[in-house]
Amino acid sequence: MAKRIFISYRRDDTGPVAGRIYDRLSALLSKPNVFFDVYTIKGGENFEKKIVDAIGKCDGALVFIGDKWLEASPASKSRIWNEKDYVRAEVREALARSMTVLPILVAVARMPDPELLPEDVRDITTRNALPLRHESFDDDAENIVAAILGRRERERDWEKRRGPVATALYAAAGILVSCVVLLGAALVHFWVFDRALSESIGAPMTVLLAVFAVILGGWAGFRYARRLIT
Numbered sequence: 414m415a416k417r418i419f420i421s422y423r424r425d426d427t428g429p430v431a432g433r434i435y436d437r438l439s440a441l442l443s444k445p446n447v448f449f450d451v452y453t454i455k456g457g458e459n460f461e462k463k464i465v466d467a468i469g470k471c472d473g474a475l476v477f478i479g480d481k482w483l484e485a486s487p488a489s490k491s492r493i494w495n496e497k498d499y500v501r502a503e504v505r506e507a508l509a510r511s512m513t514v515l516p517i518l519v520a521v522a523r524m525p526d527p528e529l530l531p532e533d534v535r536d537i538t539t540r541n542a543l544p545l546r547h548e549s550f551d552d553d554a555e556n557i558v559a560a561i562l563g564r565r566e567r568e569r570d571w572e573k574r575r576g577p578v579a580t581a582l583y584a585a586a587g588i589l590v591s592c593v594v595l596l597g598a599a600l601v602h603f604w605v606f607d608r609a610l611s612e613s614i615g616a617p618m619t620v621l622l623a624v625f626a627v628i629l630g631g632w633a634g635f636r637y638a639r640r641l642i643t
Contacts (some may be wrong), residue, residue: 418561419448419467419474421503426481427519430545434475434517437558461502468506473513473561476504476537477545479522483529494531504534515561516542580635587634591626 418438422431435449448467450460468474482500483491492498507514516537518524527538543560545553599610611619 416442416472416562417446417448417470418442419471419503419507420450420477421474421500421507422477423479423482423500426479426484427477427517430519430550431475431477433550434477434545434554434557437554438561441558441562460499464499464503465506468503468510468512471507471512473515474503474507475515475517475557475561476507477517477519478524478542479519482522483525491529493529493534501531501534504537508534508536513561514540515557516540517545517557518542519545520547583634583637584631585634587630587632587637588627589630591630591633592623595623595626 420431420435420438422428432449435447438447439449448471450464483493493501495501504514514537516524524538524542527535530538543553543557545557602608602610602613606613614622
């Protein structure tokens, strides 16, 4: 059974990057298994009740922390201290349950000092956080998805839902490209030296080169398919 993941973020703080991680997770788990308020909460629904119900059905939560996560509001020293702050409610609900809560530090953001947070969400500072930076986004996103899903489960899901057909197609495409390149090289060699490639390097070496090209092309196609789909 696929895991269900809750995404907590502030729209004016980490909305775009949270959305990109949502796209990756929903591609792996399907959209109903990833709670992202913009797409999951419909107009007219009770926001707070929907949040509590959603977290209660989830196996893990990603808490995106940017440089505006604690930004002060006119009514208080920091909006996280507001009892009605939805991010505070999300984090509080997630921490109160036996689930994985993974803080994500976006760009240059750092984990807030415990004394800057209300007691009911202070435990977030004890959770190991992962970075998400623009210059290394793909690698960081890979680490985040692997951490929240579990690497083995993620690979198993890929193999089950998307792996076989895509792998075969891209591997075949890689082999075709490598063969075309090798054939092109052989034609160029013939045009320049006026003799077949096998006459220059010998038949055994020519066969070995062709086998190597097929193996290299298939491997490259497989790796490209895996990276593209996951």
